[in-house]
Amino acid sequence: MERRNGGGGGFCSFPLLFAVAASFVVAVLARVLYVLYHTGRPLRSKKGVRPLRTLIILGSGGHTAEMLNLLAVLDKDKFNPRFYISAITDSMSLQKAEVYEESIAPQNTGTGDEMNPAHFMKIYRSREVGQSYITSVGTTIVAIIHALWLTFKIRPQVVICNGPGTCIPLCVCSFLLKVVGIRWSSIFYVESIARVKKLSLSGFLLYHLRMADQLFVQWPYLKTKHPRALYVGRLM
Structure with missing residues (x-):
């Protein structure tokens, strides 16, 4: 029974790893899209002209x-x-x-x-x-x-x-x-x-x-x- 539980735990960890990887990819893509959206747009500096x-x-x-x-x-x-x-x-x-x-x-x-x-x-x-x-x-x-x-x-x-x-x-x-x-x-x-x-x-x-x-x-x-x-x- 302990071996089956261990195997089941390993199996259940795969969806978790997949979810983490998917979340990371989505976050990276979101950041890239954010940068692309703001590329070419004037940026307002709060530090004044430097x-x-x-x-x-x-x-x-x-x-x-x-x-x-x-x-x-x-x-x-x-x-x-x-x-x-x-x-x-x-x-x-x-x-x-x-x-x-x-x-x-x-x-x-x-x-x-x-x-x-x-x-x-x-x-x-x-x-x-x-x-x-x-x-x-x-x-x-x-x-x-x-x-x-x-x-x-x-x-x-x-x-x-x-x-x-x-x-x-x-x-x-x-x-x-x-x-x-x-x-x-x-x-x-x-x-x-x-x-x-x-x-x-x-x-x-x-x-x-x-x-x-x-x-x-x-x-x-x-x-x-x-x-x-x-x-x-x-x-x-």
């Missing part, structure tokens, strides 16, 4: 040039400190960002991290140009782990990116930080001026997964195809 920790994701070549042009009109005191990240194989973008920060050094009058408003970091790429999709599975996993560590370390309140594949792991991890309640951030994606009729893969993913709080396009045709995007005209 500098925002800003993550700036650099591509290479034209992406970096476009990003630096965009940053030229950025309120440096409001978006401070600034964390620049580029792919580990990109040897030029961070150098250009450092030169840019040196050129505006006299303008750095903000509070908080005012003595060191700019930080420069590198990240592993998910996929290099020409790399096979099979081998990119492993590099993508490494990139996501690295991106998770970087975003947890930076805990950005604002993420600005404009197209490089490097931005996807960082945006996904920033979104996850919102889901788990560690840091709420706003993701702003500016599609490259070279994209006239079709979004880049990064833009396509961030738009359809609804991770970007605002997605800007520079050509009216893209706005007609993607109604939630914001048409801002040519930025260069």
